[in-house]
Amino acid sequence: MKQKMSAEVALVRQVTFAYNNHPVLEGVDLTIHAGDFAAVIGPNGGGKTTLIKLLLGLLKPQKGSVTLFGETPAKTVHRVGYVPQDAHLHRFFPLTVLELTLMGRLGPGHFYRRYTAEDLKAAEAALDRMEMLPYRKARLDELSGGQRQRVFIARALASQPDALFLDEPAAGVDSAGQTDLYTHLKELNERLTILVVTHDLLVLSSYVKSVVCVNRSLVHHPSPEVTEDILRFGYPCPVELLAHGHVPHRVLPLHGGRNRE
Numbered sequence: 004m005k006q007k008m009s010a011e012v013a014l015v016r017q018v019t020f021a022y023n024n025h026p027v028l029e030g031v032d033l034t035i036h037a038g039d040f041a042a043v044i045g046p047n048g049g050g051k052t053t054l055i056k057l058l059l060g061l062l063k064p065q066k067g068s069v070t071l072f073g074e075t076p077a078k079t080v081h082r083v084g085y086v087p088q089d090a091h092l093h094r095f096f097p098l099t100v101l102e103l104t105l106m107g108r109l110g111p112g113h114f115y116r117r118y119t120a121e122d123l124k125a126a127e128a129a130l131d132r133m134e135m136l137p138y139r140k141a142r143l144d145e146l147s148g149g150q151r152q153r154v155f156i157a158r159a160l161a162s163q164p165d166a167l168f169l170d171e172p173a174a175g176v177d178s179a180g181q182t183d184l185y186t187h188l189k190e191l192n193e194r195l196t197i198l199v200v201t202h203d204l205l206v207l208s209s210y211v212k213s214v215v216c217v218n219r220s221l222v223h224h225p226s227p228e229v230t231e232d233i234l235r236f237g238y239p240c241p242v243e244l245l246a247h248g249h250v251p252h253r254v255l256p257l258h259g260g261r262n263r264e
């Protein structure tokens with residue numbers, strides 16, 4: 004069933020956050036509506052991961068407020084599936100695809116409980132959704148980078164969330180794997196709100212609905228157009244886009260923008 008675009012999944016109001024007095028975000032506002040597929044872009048160190056952690060309640064703002072599904076994140080974070088930036092570092096864990104996916108069923112404080120038949124059904128459904136069910140007995144280190152990332156997404160889906168937050172899910176995945184990953188995300192967006200941190204501007208025009216530029220301040224563009232403004236905001240150096248095959252793409256001019264810092 005397609006979700007409506009009205010309800011707010013995340014609401015950030017005048018949020019300021021600093022690590023040890025080093026400011027990372029200052030007075031930022033953001034509204035993510037249900038049904039959105041938002042790309043979070045910006046330069047290295049611009050505050051993208053920090054923003055996601057604030058939305059999940061893993062960090063608390065020094066000023067301002069964050070709500071998730073209308074409540075404090077601590078109360079509603081279970082409604083979000085999260086694929087962290089360093090998920091791929093877990094590839095050497097001696098786990099099978101199914102074992103890793105089942106871990107997505109463990110809520111806070113239930114790390115050692117037995118899995119139920121319902122857990123197994125949900126984990127297998129999540130793997131099926133990501134076309135990884137045939138690999139359920141494979142070990143993580145036997146998969147390609149793209150297949151492994153699909154399993155990490157399946158783990159996030161196993162809890163049957165209403166939203167999915169992903170931090171650079173395509174890092175280290177080859178271009179065919181990236182296309183495949185974003186095609187799956189686009190399908191998932193028919194029933195889930197998606198927020199994805201990416202450095203790949205190509206995905207903007209092909210897959211997402213809105214663009215969140217983060218570089219200490221934040222600008223939310225309601226359409227996926229790659230404008231010169233977006234480039235100037237997030238990327239202080241010339242950007243080159245490469246496209247293969249039939250992926251829709253556009254060529255962007257070089258630019259001489261500077262960081263806002």
Ligand SMILES: Nc1ncnc2c1ncn2[C@@H]1O[C@H](COP(=O)(O)OP(=O)(O)OP(=O)(O)O)[C@@H](O)[C@H]1O
Binds near residue numbers: 045046049050052053
């Ligand atoms: N736990 C931490 N303690 C202290 N400083 C931190 C911590 N985590 C991040 N930072 C700093 O905060 C700033 C923003 O980091 P963040 O990870 O949010 O940026 P980012 O936009 O996600 O970067 P990247 O694209 O490189 O992943 C950086 O200067 C980083 O060094």
